[in-house]
Amino acid sequence: MRCIVGILAAAGLALLAAGSGPGRAAPLAKDLFGHKPLPAATAPASYGFYSKGCFSGGIAIAEDGPNWQVMRPSRNRRWGHPDMIALIARLSRDAAGDGWPGLLVGDISQPRGGPMLTGHASHQIGLDADIWLTPMPNRRLSPSEREKLSATSMLKKDSLYVDDDVWTPAHVALLKRAASYGQVERILVHPGIKKKLCDTVMDDRSWLYKIRPFWGHHYHFHLRIGCPAGSPGCKPQSPPSHDDGCGKSLAWWFTDEPWRPAKPGTKPEPKARDVMTMASLPATCQAVLDAPAPASAEAVTLTGKGTLGAGGAQAPVAASAFAPAIPPLDVPLPRARPER
């Protein structure tokens, strides 16, 4: 039964993807972008919107840094606009100074962005990153642990409220630090986490407006930066209102409405990634898809030393075809981890 339903659903989606004309269905953008192993080796730029776009000149964050470890590396989603990658490195260092043991870095983007084969409506223009709310363990995780280790939910079982046995002041400090950067426009968290902050942050509440409630996001928070310089094709999101977001808009999340299941028999809308073709994306995304790749992933990977390339500062950065276009990353040297 399930198979037949699956086949019918797939056939329906293929028809949608084909548009109105006869002939072969246009390929889905997720299939084109989801199979690119390396970024577009052209100047860094984001095109389109967070949920409908792509980016060029992406760099990766190394799987290991002094204060971070990348999770689920097999997904190859540790790519982003250089500003995003530099910001994660900076947050990892600043947060370590605040007492957070290090970042477990979740999905950022595919090498050239675009819609993904699975998960995430956004994360398409290299300006979104998921960071786990689980503190980094005091050791290097094995490759298999990075694929299999579960994140910790911050919620009490079957509830919309934070579990005080797992939530700590260090979580608050981490979110406050992430919100402190001018480039960060929004941080998405579960409504229960937002409520916890609203109820417990007493002194400086000036950063709370950036913390926005959203479904999911109780295992990780979602960091979103604004359109970077040099990206005229990047469509900004309207800035969040500057009130603390602890009033009516938050109360809505604690009604039945956001959680009501679909009426039985209602046909679910197809997911955007299952219908988006290249025609759905900015025209430049075709050039991004067609652009040459850098010499290797290593050549365009930000290491724990704050340099690009496997050998650190001595590495032939020119191995990256677009090295001259990369702005200075401004990643200061890591400090020692604080005593805990």
Ligand SMILES: [Zn+2]
């Ligand atoms: Zn996310």
